[in-house]
């Protein structure tokens with residue numbers, strides 16, 4: 264195994280812990296760190312349109328918090344509810360999206376995309392749709 268392979272294996276082993284704890288399957292498919300399945304890609308497009316200006320191009324945070332980190336902490340239900348109702352806290356204030364049908368119907372896809380970011384499955388590159 265190459266040096267890089269060993270590192271990747273060690274990282275994978277580390278990442279297995281939270282995966283095992285939730286026993287959930289990854290809700291996305293990402294190849295080559297940037298090719299997303301159609302649903303996840305739709306999440307990326309929604310994210311780019313509605314969320315990136317506050318949460319950063321890669322979800323790394325700007326005015327709003329780092330969502331890649333948040334999605335390792337908050338549950339899917341919390342995510343759905345925060346997006347629907349907005350949130351005002353110590354960092355600032357996010358508007359509610361309840362009156363935006365694109366965001367509301369796209370919450371599942373947004374979640375997939377951000378979960379992939381949280382798991383480090385997508386690199387700091389612009390993703391594209393897998394063929």
Ligand code: HEC
Pocket residue numbers: 310313314315316317318326327328330333337342345346350351352353354355356357358360366373
């Ligand atoms: C106008 C700026 C702005 C936009 C646009 C925005 N957010 Fe936020 N968001 C924030 C701020 C600020 C917070 C932090 C509120 C606090 O806790 O102080 C936040 C918090 C969140 C949280 C909770 C994070 C946590 O750890 O509790 C989630 C989830 C989230 N945003 C998702 C989204 C999604 C998805 C979109 C796009 C549909 C979006 N946001 C668009 C500003 C924004």
